[in-house]
């Protein structure tokens with residue numbers, strides 16, 4: 105196929121076959137360029153670095169899984185499309201389908217690279233890939249990035265629930281999942297490398313990379329909506345401020361509001377030839393900060409805290 109390139113060491117397929125692969129979570133994972141990817145997605149994600157053609161005015165929403173991707177997509181989509189469609193309209197795209205479908209995933213769901221070429225600028229795109237697997241032009245062209253991360257214990261618990269809902273294999277126990285997460289072995293992991301790559305990018309390109317945390321979105325979603333609008337180049341006007349548009353957006357995108365839309369209660373998407381079925385409803389679980397304590401022991405919490413402290417030491421990134 106086109107994906108297979110000849111090289112002095114053999115074909116890309118040979119290379120892939122030699123990469124470390126592990127069972128675990130809901131699907132097997134393969135280590136590529138120091139990042140664990142779902143094995144069935146490997147070819148598509150390997151193609152991104154060479155074949156995605158970034159444009160200087162692209163806006164990319166980058167998240168580590170279970171950090172609030174769905175929420176961020178909803179906010180960014182609602183804000184950047186508000187001159188075209190009002191949230192009051194019955195046929196607003198966010199009322200018709202899940203936010204995950206409203207913003208394409210680069211190289212994955214709804215985001216085939218050929219299709220992305222056809223989108224008008226400025227494009228609103230999303231990815232779970234670490235920065236190191238995106239084309240270097242993302243940085244050199246000055247593409248705007250919004251990175252969202254989440255306190256690792258909560259992110260882990262959210263992921264453990266999620267993986268047990270989507271996979272077709274047996275359930276993975278909390279202890280096994282925890283051990284793999286702490287080894288860095290989870291899709292798009294190690295999580296600390298992911299956080300750190302985007303953190304460093306936000307320090308080196310401060311005006312072009314917005315670094316967000318799930319916890320600040322929970323504590324002040326209106327403030328985040330305001331910050332996002334300015335960052336996306338479409339700040340709320342005085343007239344919109346008077347009408348409370350930022351509040352309206354934040355409230356429409358709140359956990360209870362999105363979860364209760366028909367489009368998010370029913371339906372879903374099949375992925376990876378049936379290996380995964382994602383019910384949209386499984387993207388809305390609890391939406392709380394600190395839920396880890398209801399699932400992990402105090403000792404596990406301390407272990408992960410120590411790991412996080414060690415991995416982020418000296419970076420300025422603190423949880």
Ligand code: A3P
Nearest residue numbers: 170171172173174175262358359388389390391
């Ligand atoms: P929990 O499992 O802790 O509830 P992602 O979208 O990256 O897959 O992240 C999913 C997490 O974000 C889940 O966390 C989910 O409940 C939460 N979430 C989804 N929509 C949300 C919203 N509108 N507000 C707050 N949290 C939301």
